[in-house]
Amino acid sequence: MPTFPDDLISLSVFGLGYVGCVSAACLASRGYRVIGVDANPAKSEFLRQGTSPILEERIGQLTAESVASGLLTVSDDPEQAVLDTDITLVCVGTPSEPGGGLSTRYLERATEDIARALAVKAGWHVVVFRSTMVPGTCEDVLIPTLERGSGKRAGSDFGVCLNPEFLREGSSVRDFLDPPKTVVGESDPRSGEMVMQLYDGLPGPRFRLPIAAAEMTKYVDNSFHAMKVAFANEIGAICRSLGLDSHTVMEVFLADTKLNISTAYLRPGFAFGGSCLPKDLRALTYTARHHDLDVPLLANVLPSNEAHLRRALDVVTSSVRRRVGIFGLSFKPDTDDLRESPLVELAERLVGKGYQLKIYDANVYMSRLTGANRAYISERLPHLGELLTDDADEVVEHAEVCVVGTREPAVVSAIDRCTDDHLVIDLVRLPGAERRRDDNSYVGIGW
Numbered sequence: 400m401p402t403f404p405d406d407l408i409s410l411s412v413f414g415l416g417y418v419g420c421v422s423a424a425c426l427a428s429r430g431y432r433v434i435g436v437d438a439n440p441a442k443s444e445f446l447r448q449g450t451s452p453i454l455e456e457r458i459g460q461l462t463a464e465s466v467a468s469g470l471l472t473v474s475d476d477p478e479q480a481v482l483d484t485d486i487t488l489v490c491v492g493t494p495s496e497p498g499g500g501l502s503t504r505y506l507e508r509a510t511e512d513i514a515r516a517l518a519v520k521a522g523w524h525v526v527v528f529r530s531t532m533v534p535g536t537c538e539d540v541l542i543p544t545l546e547r548g549s550g551k552r553a554g555s556d557f558g559v560c561l562n563p564e565f566l567r568e569g570s571s572v573r574d575f576l577d578p579p580k581t582v583v584g585e586s587d588p589r590s591g592e593m594v595m596q597l598y599d600g601l602p603g604p605r606f607r608l609p610i611a612a613a614e615m616t617k618y619v620d621n622s623f624h625a626m627k628v629a630f631a632n633e634i635g636a637i638c639r640s641l642g643l644d645s646h647t648v649m650e651v652f653l654a655d656t657k658l659n660i661s662t663a664y665l666r667p668g669f670a671f672g673g674s675c676l677p678k679d680l681r682a683l684t685y686t687a688r689h690h691d692l693d694v695p696l697l698a699n700v701l702p703s704n705e706a707h708l709r710r711a712l713d714v715v716t717s718s719v720r721r722r723v724g725i726f727g728l729s730f731k732p733d734t735d736d737l738r739e740s741p742l743v744e745l746a747e748r749l750v751g752k753g754y755q756l757k758i759y760d761a762n763v764y765m766s767r768l769t770g771a772n773r774a775y776i777s778e779r780l781p782h783l784g785e786l787l788t789d790d791a792d793e794v795v796e797h798a799e800v801c802v803v804g805t806r807e808p809a810v811v812s813a814i815d816r817c818t819d820d821h822l823v824i825d826l827v828r829l830p831g832a833e834r835r836r837d838d839n840s841y842v843g844i845g846w
């Protein structure tokens with residue numbers, strides 16, 4: 400039996416499926432001592448023999464080498480595995496329940512085993528959840544299970560981290576060693592630091608976050624990836640029905656790294672609008688329907704936008720205050736274009752419900768005077784035209800509720816002058832707004 404230095408960090412890995420096997424073999428290949436544990440004896444036996452229970456590029460060789468070197472071993476005693484190691488990675492399955500919810504039964508069972516070991520363990524131990532779980536699961540279900548079972552406190556007597564895995568089956572060893580990013584949610588900085596160190600030398604950006612935010616990152620990624628596939632396939636189906644080569648069309652789309660394959664449009668804010676996006680989505684989904692094509696993703700983008708607008712309306716109406724100030728009216732800053740602006744829609748619905756409005760938008764106010772947008776305002780929105788002012792402070796004075804739809808500097812300073820008596824609904828997350836997240840008189844709808 401080989402001997403290892405006493406200060407060598409050692410890990411136990413619970414669950415030897417795709418994530419667990421790859422984590423165990425890759426960490427052992429990086430020089431850590433790893434003990435694998437699985438509820439299925441057949442999987443444990445495979446690994447004990449130096450054979451990977453999963454089929455993946457390079458995993459067979461890595462597993463055989465790690466087992467032969469003595470760095471990767473297997474235990475049938477979960478509690479002893481925790482007692483013999485510094486860090487436990489939990490990689491058990493989290494399948495769907497029949498209703499779509501996430502089953503935490505395997506997580507809870509593994510966590511109970513770990514808690515029993517923590518109850519009698521003297522040294523510092525970090526429990527790291529790698530399984531995918533909906534935000535809140537760790538803090539609401541797993542940490543209480545660990546604390547109840549061990550009689551100890553997370554963050555002070557032992558550490559808990561959430562370290563989602565971003566590997567793709569088929570290229571998982573490559574992805575583990577060349578990750579797109581490393582994310583660690585932590586109960587305390589010491590534990591976060593210990594877990595981050597496991598990945599020292601690996602490329603990609605690193606993030607240390609609150610535990611629930613780390614849980615969410617995995618869902619953001621997977622839902623976006625699924626949406627990308629569905630989007631490409633719906634576009635492909637429309638192209639095909641129009642006799643177009645979808646791959647030629649998508650090459651052009653993909654070549655645009657300013658607006659398409661970029662960070663553009665991905666920060667939560669208010670609904671979209673303007674003279675192009677709503678009109679073009681309507682025309683494209685109409686064309687699909689005309690060709691008997693079902694494109695539910697594209698067809699539901701405008702309803703999603705409407706739902707977002709309604710969220711803003713609901714915050715105003717549930718505030719039971721009648722005097723409302725709106726900052727920004729055009730569909731985006733630095734323009735006076737009001738066509739299909741969601742802020743116009745919001746203002747019109749509030750006027751329709753009898754709210755007393757004042758609206759600040761310097762660009763729109765000017766165009767009303769100079770004629771650029773005059774006809775549109777006087778013909779389509781005569782009632783809103785009368786509510787416009789170019790004095791942001793006048794709106795603050797009028798309003799009990801301030802709805803912020805622009806990050807214009809004059810608006811930032813006007814909102815700074817709001818008192819605790821104002822309810823501020825910040826649709827655009829003004830600079831510094833994150834500091835007021837817990838303030839009941841300052842709310843967002845997408846942040």
Ligand SMILES: NC(=O)c1ccc[n+]([C@@H]2O[C@H](COP(=O)([O-])OP(=O)(O)OC[C@H]3O[C@@H](n4cnc5c(N)ncnc54)[C@H](O)[C@@H]3O)[C@@H](O)[C@H]2O)c1
Nearest residue numbers: 414415416417418437438439491492493505508509530531
């Ligand atoms: N497969 C992927 O590509 C991938 C990628 C990223 C994240 N994830 C997430 O990682 C988690 C694991 O996924 P997977 O594909 O590796 O699952 P898997 O089903 O392949 O493996 C899970 C293993 O956990 C074992 N297990 C169950 N209960 C146990 C317990 N109490 N103690 C010890 N072992 C136990 C099972 O026997 C099984 O071998 C899931 O939450 C999944 O959503 C998966």
